[in-house]
């Protein structure tokens with residue numbers, strides 16, 4: 001379903017060699033599959049997700065989704081792709097403090113022609129599924145960090161995307177809460193046959209994945225490892 005072929009992204013640096021943030025990455029993700037990308041800070045994980053989201057253009061290589069070349073999209077098509085076909089849980093929480101939980105979860109749908117009522121109606125079952133039913137009318141500041149992260153997951157899934165990118169979705173949580181959130185993300189995406197690319201530092205996180213790839217200095221350093229992989233250099 002998702003196919004990355006020879007992806008390269010270098011960032012120029014004022015003096016010296018450019019940073020080779022992504023340096024020739026090829027991989028594919030099947031429908032409904034959860035791929036974890038494991039790698040140290042600065043290894044290019046976020047840059048790779050930005051390329052998949054068409055938020056950055058590659059210097060070389062292609063991102064194909066269901067046979068379409070994401071890099072060939074017009075700005076308008078790319079925006080539509082991000083709005084409707086992709087769920088992106090970013091590395092930092094991005095909640096609107098003036099809006100309640102349901103509107104935060106429905107934010108993407110509120111940007112479509114559906115209308116506010118219908119947008120809210122559609123995210124209700126997701127809030128229920130993510131254990132946030134009682135929280136719908138609360139403000140983000142009233143929620144725990146784990147609950148806030150679940151609102152971000154609800155938003156990512158709100159448009160019924162085929163592909164979800166999750167960038168350290170548990171970075172702000174303690175280990176136990178982080179595990180719970182990841183387990184829920186994995187479960188809900190499996191139920192909906194959504195493909196997931198999950199970026200993480202957490203070796204336990206990798207155990208929820210169907211496959212794990214390790215990224216180092218912009219390159220995949222291991223072919224592919226089986227489920228249950230526990231990296232030797234894990235904290």
Ligand SMILES: Nc1ncnc2c1ncn2[C@@H]1O[C@H](COP(=O)(O)OP(=O)(O)OP(=O)(O)O)[C@@H](O)[C@H]1O
Pocket residue numbers: 011012019020021039040041042043044045046047048091
């Ligand atoms: N816009 C940019 N301009 C210049 N360099 C950048 C830019 N974005 C990322 N980089 C560099 O590219 C490399 C990869 O960064 P990236 O953010 O993809 O790493 P990461 O694996 O997501 O790290 P972390 O785990 O800390 O989030 C780093 O060396 C970073 O400094």
Ligand SMILES: [Mg+2]
Pocket residue numbers: 045046047091167
């Ligand atoms: Mg990152």
